[in-house]
Amino acid sequence: MNLGGCLSRRMFLKGSLTLLAAPGFLVPAIASQKGDGGRSMLSVARSRDPFEATVRAVDLLGGMERFVSRGNRVLIKPNIGWDRRVEQAANTHPEVVKALAEMCLEAGSREILILDRTCNDARRCYRTSGILDMVKGISNPGVSLEYVNENRFRKTNIPRGVVVRQWPLYDEALKADVIINVPVAKHHSISGLTLGMKNLMGLMGGNRGTFHSGIGQKLADLASVIAPRLTILDATRILVRNGPTGGRLEDVRVLNQVAASPDPVALDAYGTTLFNLAPGDLSSVVAGYRMGLGEMDLAKIRIKEE
Amino acid sequence: MRRFRVLSQWIFGLFFVVLFLNTRYMGEDVIRYPVNAFFRIDPLAGITAMAAGRRLLDFFWPLILLIPLTVLFGRFFCGWICPMGAALDLFGRKSRIQTPRPSGPFYPVKDVLLLALITASLFAVNLSGMVDPLSLLVRGLAMGVVHPVEKSIILFFDTAWRIGGPVSAVTEPVYGVLRDHLLSFDLPSFRYTALFLGFLFLPFFLELKERRFWCRNLCPLGALLGILSSRALLGLSIGKSSCTACGKCAGTCRMGAIEGEQERSIRKRDCILCYDCIDSCADELIGHRVPSSLLSEVGPVFPLSRRAFLGAAGAGLFLPLTIGKTARPDALPAGVIRPPGAVREDRFAGLCLRCGECMRVCLTNGLQPTLFEAGMEAVWTPRLVSRIGYCEFSCTLCGQVCPTGAIADLDKVTKKNVCIGTAIIDRDRCIPFVRPENCMVCEEHCPTPEKAIVFDDVTVQGSDGPVIVKRPRVVEHLCIGCGICEYRCPLEGESAVIIVRDGEDREKT
Numbered sequence: 153m154n155l156g157g158c159l160s161r162r163m164f165l166k167g168s169l170t171l172l173a174a175p176g177f178l179v180p181a182i183a184s185q186k187g188d189g190g191r192s193m194l195s196v197a198r199s200r201d202p203f204e205a206t207v208r209a210v211d212l213l214g215g216m217e218r219f220v221s222r223g224n225r226v227l228i229k230p231n232i233g234w235d236r237r238v239e240q241a242a243n244t245h246p247e248v249v250k251a252l253a254e255m256c257l258e259a260g261s262r263e264i265l266i267l268d269r270t271c272n273d274a275r276r277c278y279r280t281s282g283i284l285d286m287v288k289g290i291s292n293p294g295v296s297l298e299y300v301n302e303n304r305f306r307k308t309n310i311p312r313g314v315v316v317r318q319w320p321l322y323d324e325a326l327k328a329d330v331i332i333n334v335p336v337a338k339h340h341s342i343s344g345l346t347l348g349m350k351n352l353m354g355l356m357g358g359n360r361g362t363f364h365s366g367i368g369q370k371l372a373d374l375a376s377v378i379a380p381r382l383t384i385l386d387a388t389r390i391l392v393r394n395g396p397t398g399g400r401l402e403d404v405r406v407l408n409q410v411a412a413s414p415d416p417v418a419l420d421a422y423g424t425t426l427f428n429l430a431p432g433d434l435s436s437v438v439a440g441y442r443m444g445l446g447e448m449d450l451a452k453i454r455i456k457e458e
Numbered sequence: 459m460r461r462f463r464v465l466s467q468w469i470f471g472l473f474f475v476v477l478f479l480n481t482r483y484m485g486e487d488v489i490r491y492p493v494n495a496f497f498r499i500d501p502l503a504g505i506t507a508m509a510a511g512r513r514l515l516d517f518f519w520p521l522i523l524l525i526p527l528t529v530l531f532g533r534f535f536c537g538w539i540c541p542m543g544a545a546l547d548l549f550g551r552k553s554r555i556q557t558p559r560p561s562g563p564f565y566p567v568k569d570v571l572l573l574a575l576i577t578a579s580l581f582a583v584n585l586s587g588m589v590d591p592l593s594l595l596v597r598g599l600a601m602g603v604v605h606p607v608e609k610s611i612i613l614f615f616d617t618a619w620r621i622g623g624p625v626s627a628v629t630e631p632v633y634g635v636l637r638d639h640l641l642s643f644d645l646p647s648f649r650y651t652a653l654f655l656g657f658l659f660l661p662f663f664l665e666l667k668e669r670r671f672w673c674r675n676l677c678p679l680g681a682l683l684g685i686l687s688s689r690a691l692l693g694l695s696i697g698k699s700s701c702t703a704c705g706k707c708a709g710t711c712r713m714g715a716i717e718g719e720q721e722r723s724i725r726k727r728d729c730i731l732c733y734d735c736i737d738s739c740a741d742e743l744i745g746h747r748v749p750s751s752l753l754s755e756v757g758p759v760f761p762l763s764r765r766a767f768l769g770a771a772g773a774g775l776f777l778p779l780t781i782g783k784t785a786r787p788d789a790l791p792a793g794v795i796r797p798p799g800a801v802r803e804d805r806f807a808g809l810c811l812r813c814g815e816c817m818r819v820c821l822t823n824g825l826q827p828t829l830f831e832a833g834m835e836a837v838w839t840p841r842l843v844s845r846i847g848y849c850e851f852s853c854t855l856c857g858q859v860c861p862t863g864a865i866a867d868l869d870k871v872t873k874k875n876v877c878i879g880t881a882i883i884d885r886d887r888c889i890p891f892v893r894p895e896n897c898m899v900c901e902e903h904c905p906t907p908e909k910a911i912v913f914d915d916v917t918v919q920g921s922d923g924p925v926i927v928k929r930p931r932v933v934e935h936l937c938i939g940c941g942i943c944e945y946r947c948p949l950e951g952e953s954a955v956i957i958v959r960d961g962e963d964r965e966k967t
Contacts, residue, residue: 235852235905271903271946273821273850275483275643280852284485301637302644303616341898341913341928361899361948365889399907 192447194413194422195456202388205410206251209384212456213412215259216252219382220330222260227267227328228252229380230283231336231351234397235272238282241391242398244336246286248386248410252332253287253295262294265324268354269300298324305357312443313373315366320357325378333380333416337387337423339395339403346396347423348383348416349375349436368435372443375416379445383419385411387426417446418453425450460733463537467544474541478599481818481859482642487870489858494815496592497861499524499535501686502679503590503811506575507862510584510808511801515862525686531746532690533683536673537730542591542661543673547712550665561714565674568681569762570770575678577774582804583781583835587812589678591661597814597838598658601648601827604818606655608641646823649843654814654827669712674728684727688759693726694735697743707735707744727761781835792958794832795842795939797825798849798876799857799866802965807836809864816840816856816865822847824941825856840865842878844941844957849878851905851940879939879957881911881932888954890927894920900930900943900955910936911943911955934961 195212199205210216220226230244238245249266256264266287270277278284278297287297305320325331335351349371353360355378363370388410393403407426413419417440421431431437431448441448474496481493497503497517504518528535536543575586587593615636618629648654661672673680687693696707701722708716715728716735724735724744736744762770790803797816800806817825817840824847825840832839840856842849851874857867868876881900889897901911913928939957947953 235850272905273483273853275485276821276850276852279485299637299643303612304619341901359948361897361946364897364899364902364948365895367896394907394909396902397905397909399905 192413192415192418192453193456194411194415194418194453196409196411196422197458198409200408202245202247202386202410203251205388205408206248206384206412207255208458209410209412210252210255210382212458213382213414216255217259219332219414220256220259220261222262224256224259224261224329225263225265225327226256226261226330226332227265227325228256228332228334229325229351229354230266230268230334230386231338231346231354232268232277232281232283233271233354235276235280236398237280239389239401239404240398241336241338241389241404242396243277243281243283244334244386245388246282248384248388249283249334250286250290252334252384253290256332257292257294261330264295265298265328266295267298267300267322267324269322269356270354274299302357308377310373310377312376314439314443315369316363316373319374321378322355322357325355330382331378331380333383335383335385336390337385337426338391338398339393339427341395344434345420345424345427345429347385347420347434348380349420349440352378352380368437369439371436372439372445375440375445376443380416382412382414383416385419385423387411387423390426392427413453415446415453417441417448421446421448421450421453422455460737463731463733466538467547470539471541471544471548474595478596478818481600481815483819483821483853483855487852487854489819489855493819493859494813494861496541497811497813499539500590500592500679501525502572502575502586502682503592503861505682506579506584506586507809507811509576509579510582511805511862511864512582512808513805513863517861517863528683528686528690530690530692531731532687532693532726533680533728533730535683536677536680537732540591540673540679542595542677543670543730545595546661546665546670546672549662550669561717562668562675564671564676566762566766568674568676568678569685569760570766570773571676572678572681572685573762573767573770574774577771578777579808581775581778582808583778584808584810585777585835585837586678587810588838589676590811591672591677591679593811593813594657594661596818597812598654600646600814600818602651602653602655602658604642605645605647605651608645611636611641612645644823646818647846648817648823649826650829668714670730673730674713685760687729688727688761690726690729691748692746694724694729694731694733694744695726695747696722696724696739697745697747698722700741701743702741704740706738706740710734710738777835781833790833790959791831792960793956794828795844795879795941795957795959796962796964797840797842797856797865798854798873798878799868800878800964801864801866803832803836806864807832807839809862810836810839811861811864812838813861814838814840815859815861819855819859820847821850821853821855822945824848824945842941842957844944845953846945848942848945849940851942875938877938877961877963879941879959880934880937880961881939881941881943881955881957882960883930883932884952884954884956887949887952888930889949890916890929894918894925894927896928897948898928898930899946899948903942903946905940905942906936906938908936909933910938930955937961 195209197205197208234242236242304323308321338346340346387407389406391398480491498520615633619626664671713728715725826843827838857865885891904911941957943955944953
């Protein structure tokens with residue numbers, strides 16, 4: 153369990169945060185997605201260092217211990233869908249994922265699994281995105297990066313589904329105690345934007361292309377059965393055009409921010425504002441709100457910024 | 459010496475297996491193993507590819523060593539190096555099979571084949587890869603053996619997983635190790651798998667009839683090496699002075715190379731230097747010795763009769779003569795997409811060895827063998843079938859493993875800009891054209907930095923009033939024909955986006 157220098161950086165950050173953001177620890181613990189007297193909570197942290205921003209965003213919510221318990225099996229689901237480099241903003245920043253994995257280790261989680269059902273060749277995606285080297289760098293047997301096995305999806309009923317009533321979902325996602333969803337904020341011509349709920353498609357098997365017609369409600373149906381306990385939005389740099397694949401650096405805008413929320417709808421609602429849109433512009437947000445999966449009214453979301 | 463020969467067969471055989479297993483993406487853009495190394499010492503592949511491809515290929519430079527050595531010593535390639543020969547020896551070693559008679563009805567077949575193949579190659583048609591033992595082996599393993607073997611393994615572990623409980627608790631970790639180290643990343647599947655498997659089985663099946671039946675009677679590479687060896691100065695011969703004609707040597711010879719009843723002699727054209735006969739000779743009469751005179755050697759250099767010779771050459775001419783307009787590059791069907799870097803069509807089929815290395819290494823399994831769709835002369839050449847797998851944007855593996863440059867070895871930057879075709883949209887099937895619904899999957903996956911598929915917003919009548927649908931349109935000058943749109947189209951059966959050859963960056967003449 154040697155975390156090397158990363159742990160010390162993490163400890164340093166945590167120490168300084170205790171001083172700076174002491175009031176954050178006064179917020180009562182949240183048991184469900186709704187915190188703070190029933191209100192959805194969301195945090196936004198800004199830093200040029202994606203690792204630091206991620207740590208701060210989670211700490212603003214009260215720390216990883218609130219979401220991950222000792223001995224938990226955690227599935228971290230970043231976006232690693234594309235054979236693109238970090239700066240091209242098509243995949244989740246590896247440093248964001250690293251911060252989450254290390255926080256989970258500290259919170260006592262037994263096993264941390266990182267995976268995505270990629271769109272390009274998975275080996276190329278894992279390597280080019282920087283995720284593979286990042287996980288090797290952690291070199292902790294508790295953290296593993298796995299390739300999705302196409303034969304390990306289970307047909308799963310979606311009892312609350314409005315349109316989708318059944319779909320094959322990844323076995324590891326069904327078995328995990330905690331799912332942490334880590335999308336990167338991107339322009340996407342199908343869903344408008346690709347944020348948290350869209351990112352959960354990486355745990356779906358089958359012919360995902362058919363999902364795209366009337367995608368809003370379908371994503372909400374999916375989120376009703378794969379409920380992430382925490383969603384982290386990587387907006388360290390966002391892709392504003394030619395998404396979700398990208399490839400042109402002109403289409404990337406650097407925002408240096410990471411948002412976090414236990415409420416998947418609230419997080420996506422907030423994400424729309426990064427692209428000068430409103431929560432109502434994203435059909436998945438509206439559908440998720442109507443199903444009671446979370447809050448979409450930004451005025452009703454308690455946003456904690458530094 | 460015999461032991462050294464067996465050791466050499468093992469070493470080269472294992473080397474071949476290692477290279478074969480490493481013919482795949484290993485986590486780096488460049489494959490560091492010389493996966494096609496065996497073809498460098500294949501004179502049949504070299505001569506026919508250079509003749510039919512009309513270019514000198516420095517890839518085959520080791521032939522400068524192999525050919526003189528063969529002329530001096532004989533067919534050591536067949537006995538010491540050839541992985542097919544080693545596999546046949548291994549396969550046939552325990553069974554009670556006959557040693558062949560010095561001549562049989564099939565004996566001239568290999569020479570007829572060789573002559574026909576070389577004649578055809580002079581007329582730019584190259585089919586040597588269909589019967590070349592190295593091509594046969596690589597192709598047979600890659601496209602005939604891998605799929606059924608791995609599929610059975612996967613079926614076993616999938617069944618165990620479904621049973622669950624203690625069963626899967628044991629099997630899943632084992633499966634994980636196999637997946638990481640031995641099995642293909644994705645189970646590859648190829649068209650005509652049964653055909654390739656059958657062709658691969660043929661030499662082994664014939665081995666049950668006679669030892670080295672394939673090498674002695676059918677292998678055109680063996681025929682070529684045999685012709686080079688027919689006067690091998692330093693080959694094996696029998697000291698005749700005290701030979702008692704006991705016949706033991708002839709009884710052990712797997713190639714049936716020892717003839718004569720009263721006086722034994724070794725036919726150098728057939729001798730593969732296995733050294734079995736040396737051990738069998740009680741009087742130790744067999745060994746390497748320089749003959750007193752070249753003229754003392756018997757038999758013609760080329761073993762065919764004049765009639766057979768003319769017949770074989772005629773057979774080689776037949777295919778080139780029957781090819782007419784269909785071989786013109788512009789007559790290739792629009793849907794036959796060649797891999798990125800493929801040279802102009804007529805040279806492509808001439809250079810291609812049909813070894814299947816490119817199809818084995820293809821990341822997405824999209825490279826598939828043709829049958830007759832690109833013409834008889836281009837059978838089993840690679841084409842991209844996008845519905846099975848697309849061409850990965852940043853991948854250059856097929857060009858790296860191609861022995862002859864039929865697929866050029868492109869650098870990554872060039873490759874991303876090479877156009878292998880253009881997408882067209884079938885408006886009779888594409889979802890937003892036939893229903894008031896959006897889809898947009900093709901655009902989503904389009905890898906060009908500025909997307910080659912864009913949308914036109916069109917207002918159509920939906921069930922609850924007018925709706926705006928996004929209909930895809932291809933921007934021809936941006937499309938490179940990679941086929942990921944065709945691959946990902948969510949329709950059942952044929953895609954509504956199809957790649958055609960229009961716009962491909964290939965020389966036409």
